[in-house]
Amino acid sequence: MINTKIYKAVYELAEKLMKAAEKEDREAFDSLYAELGAICIEHENTDKDHPEQWETLADFTEELDDALVMYEKALHKAEVANSKDHLSSIGFSMATLQVELGQEEAAIQHLQNAKISANKIEDKDLKAEIDELLEKLTAK
Numbered sequence: 001m002i003n004t005k006i007y008k009a010v011y012e013l014a015e016k017l018m019k020a021a022e023k024e025d026r027e028a029f030d031s032l033y034a035e036l037g038a039i040c041i042e043h044e045n046t047d048k049d050h051p052e053q054w055e056t057l058a059d060f061t062e063e064l065d066d067a068l069v070m071y072e073k074a075l076h077k078a079e080v081a082n083s084k085d086h087l088s089s090i091g092f093s094m095a096t097l098q099v100e101l102g103q104e105e106a107a108i109q110h111l112q113n114a115k116i117s118a119n120k121i122e123d124k125d126l127k128a129e130i131d132e133l134l135e136k137l138t139a140k
Helices: 004-022 026-043 051-059 064-081 084-100 104-118 124-138
Strands: none
Touching (some): 004 026, 004 051, 026 051, 051 064, 051 084, 064 084, 084 124, 104 124
16 A cells, blocks of 8 residues: 555645646646656655556656656556556556557557456446457457
8 A cells, every 4th residue: 555645745746747737837847747756766665665656657757668667667566566456557558658659469468467457446437448448459
C-alpha cells in the first residue's frame, strides 16, 4: 500500500500538472514534473517505493519512449507488489503508447496481461477499455 503522505503529494502534483498543461504553462509543468520525479527517485527501492508514483510520472512524460521506460519500471513494481489494479492500468497505458509507436505486437501482449490482471479488479470501465483495444488490435 502506498504511503498516505506520498499518495497525497503525488495526487496534488498530478492535479497541478494537469492545470499547467491545460494553461500551456511550460515553466510550471517542467518544475512540477521535476518535483514528481524527485519523489520517485527519493523513494526508489525503499519501503515507500510504489508503482503509483512511477505510473503517474509516466503519465506526464511527454516523450513516448521515455514514458514506456517509466511504465516498465512501474509495471515491475506492480508485479512485485502483486497489485492487480496497477498491473491492469499500467498495462493498458503501455499498450496505448505502443499502438501510437506502431508496436502492435507488444501492445497486444500488454493488453492480454492487463486483461488477466483485470479479472481481479472492480474497475469495470478499465476492463471495458482493455477489452475494446485488444479486440480492435486482434481483429486485423
